[in-house]
Amino acid sequence: MANVLDMSELELRAINSTLQEAAKAKANDVFEVENPRGSHALACGLDGAVSVTIKGSTGYYCAGMNQDASVTVEGSAGPGVAENMMSGTVTIEGDASQYAGATGRGGLLNIKGNASSRCGISMKGIDIVVHGNIGHMSAFMGQKGNLVVLGDAGDALGDSLYEARLFVRGSVKSLGADCVEKEMRPEHLEFLADILVKAGADAKPEEFKRYGSARTLYNFNIDNADAY
Amino acid sequence: MDKTPNTTPRQSWTFSNDVNSDIRRAAATGIYDIRGGGAKRRVPHFDDLLFLGASMSRYPLEGYREKCDTSVTLGTRFAKKPIELKIPVTIAGMSFGALSGQAKEALGRGATLSGTSTTTGDGGMTEEERGHSEKLVYQYLPSRYGMNPDDLRRADAIEIVVGQGAKPGGGGMLLGQKITERVAGMRDLPVGIDQRSACRHPDWTGPDDLEIKILEIREITNWEKPIYIKVGGARPYYDTALAVKAGADVVVLDGMQGGTAATQDVFIEHVGQPTLACIRPAVQALQDLGMHREVQLVVSGGIRNGADVAKALALGADAVAIGTAALVALGDNDPKWESEYQKLGTTAGAYDDWHEGQDPAGITTQNPELAARLDPVAAGRRLQNYLNVMTLECQTIARACGKSHVHNLEPEDLCALTMEAAAMARVPLAGTDWYPGKPGF
Numbered sequence: 001m002a003n004v005l006d007m008s009e010l011e012l013r014a015i016n017s018t019l020q021e022a023a024k025a026k027a028n029d030v031f032e033v034e035n036p037r038g039s040h041a042l043a044c045g046l047d048g049a050v051s052v053t054i055k056g057s058t059g060y061y062c063a064g065m066n067q068d069a070s071v072t073v074e075g076s077a078g079p080g081v082a083e084n085m086m087s088g089t090v091t092i093e094g095d096a097s098q099y100a101g102a103t104g105r106g107g108l109l110n111i112k113g114n115a116s117s118r119c120g121i122s123m124k125g126i127d128i129v130v131h132g133n134i135g136h137m138s139a140f141m142g143q144k145g146n147l148v149v150l151g152d153a154g155d156a157l158g159d160s161l162y163e164a165r166l167f168v169r170g171s172v173k174s175l176g177a178d179c180v181e182k183e184m185r186p187e188h189l190e191f192l193a194d195i196l197v198k199a200g201a202d203a204k205p206e207e208f209k210r211y212g213s214a215r216t217l218y219n220f221n222i223d224n225a226d227a228y
Numbered sequence: 229m230d231k232t233p234n235t236t237p238r239q240s241w242t243f244s245n246d247v248n249s250d251i252r253r254a255a256a257t258g259i260y261d262i263r264g265g266g267a268k269r270r271v272p273h274f275d276d277l278l279f280l281g282a283s284m285s286r287y288p289l290e291g292y293r294e295k296c297d298t299s300v301t302l303g304t305r306f307a308k309k310p311i312e313l314k315i316p317v318t319i320a321g322m323s324f325g326a327l328s329g330q331a332k333e334a335l336g337r338g339a340t341l342s343g344t345s346t347t348t349g350d351g352g353m354t355e356e357e358r359g360h361s362e363k364l365v366y367q368y369l370p371s372r373y374g375m376n377p378d379d380l381r382r383a384d385a386i387e388i389v390v391g392q393g394a395k396p397g398g399g400g401m402l403l404g405q406k407i408t409e410r411v412a413g414m415r416d417l418p419v420g421i422d423q424r425s426a427c428r429h430p431d432w433t434g435p436d437d438l439e440i441k442i443l444e445i446r447e448i449t450n451w452e453k454p455i456y457i458k459v460g461g462a463r464p465y466y467d468t469a470l471a472v473k474a475g476a477d478v479v480v481l482d483g484m485q486g487g488t489a490a491t492q493d494v495f496i497e498h499v500g501q502p503t504l505a506c507i508r509p510a511v512q513a514l515q516d517l518g519m520h521r522e523v524q525l526v527v528s529g530g531i532r533n534g535a536d537v538a539k540a541l542a543l544g545a546d547a548v549a550i551g552t553a554a555l556v557a558l559g560d561n562d563p564k565w566e567s568e569y570q571k572l573g574t575t576a577g578a579y580d581d582w583h584e585g586q587d588p589a590g591i592t593t594q595n596p597e598l599a600a601r602l603d604p605v606a607a608g609r610r611l612q613n614y615l616n617v618m619t620l621e622c623q624t625i626a627r628a629c630g631k632s633h634v635h636n637l638e639p640e641d642l643c644a645l646t647m648e649a650a651a652m653a654r655v656p657l658a659g660t661d662w663y664p665g666k667p668g669f
Binding site for chain 1: 448
């Protein structure tokens, strides 16, 4: 039975404090947060096994820096959802605003709807699955991790990409500087098969194309100045 | 025999030897010059101010007998656990990566022995500096290299870096030579590639967003940690006002003499304002908002001695931060390495190719052999000595001005030697009661 925290009665600090204490106890407690009303920084800084379901939409930085916890938003999420996430799972049933999963280091961010611009910006090891489309400049300066998109990608996908891997099933409006389509090898298909199951996504690995860094901008070369 | 007299060969002021060497270097390489450090050009600075001292109308304190307090508390606005410092001099943010592990350890040791704080940099928190820093400020930068909630909670304060005096509006660079396995691991990057730090944060734009970002950080850290916002010396009045609006406990203001690990020389020398020009507008912003002393102001960029500290405090700062000076105290640019500087095509005092990782002093390097030259214990002790001297010098001046706390120094204790300094510091030109822009003239 879930513990219910009602944001029409409790302040943000009280809600987060309760969730953070439960996470610290690592007791796999289950919580529901009612009436989130777009609150910012909700369920952030959880660093242990706890399950949180937010019954509505959230504002900025929901589940920021999540470690080990499982957070589900039964609505849409504002900018920077699961920013700098370390591990665990964050699920957004609706859409996510810009910077979803920014600088994330681990875990799974599962967005059932669309994600806006700069999804996965500077990602450093997180896995992000977007069931819909993603906006422009997604995975900008992506360092590590995987961005899987079942829909379409906007302009400048993977601009200035390092070693993050990008998989897109639909169209890509344009690729950013130093981002190129790459060969899909067996290990990539294997990874996709696994992550798609984990994310509950209805898609086949063979339907995706893989994009990654051409690695031509890794060390400054004056002859590449136009690309910078 | 008649001889037509020759004129003495005359160098052009516009096309000086330095300028011509820049042109030749650019023509040969096709790329701008990159270097470390801050602005080297002469700009109005603290040397252009003097203290008046006590006389008939002011009563001095007895040196060594009467107390002159130097303690500072940072983060009194919102943080549950403000930082208490014994001296008004802190160590500015410098990264592991730019500096060796030994140098970071030495900074932590020296700061701790003197009762002050040191600061991480781009690249995350190392055990060397956490372990040896009693008070450690953790920088929150656009790159978020090494950022994690555990280190956020292990920090004593958090400094959100919006800009740097050496390059307001610019990001960072750490060239491939210094990206060793350890540095690469901390930054989640391949070994040996050039590492860029973005000039903007990835998940907020502008002070309205930043206010929410600060809320998130406070929620993650149980509202315990003071939150600093560091800005470069660009538009100090508005930058300070907006930092206060965004919820800062402390504003760190870095003028153009403030150093960097590496950026374009043209950026260092031509963008941003001198430290001296930044302080009064920032203090004015705090006063206009009724926040002076409630939100503390830390000034950095070219602080070298106790007189500079005292002058910054007299203009309204609560504390100062040092970077380049701290590295010199550790041993950077020491003439004892002159023969090695010569091999690198430079000389002691001028070495600034910190990004190349060949520092003979073992400070701005990741080369294990060079880094081993720096004994962190001895270097930490040198830093402690230097910080102690700065503090004693500052106290000496404050006592001479009749102040029982260094924070009681005020603009009225100062005069300026030049019109420019008078205008920037808003203190009278020596021998007058006037400064440019003074109301009523």
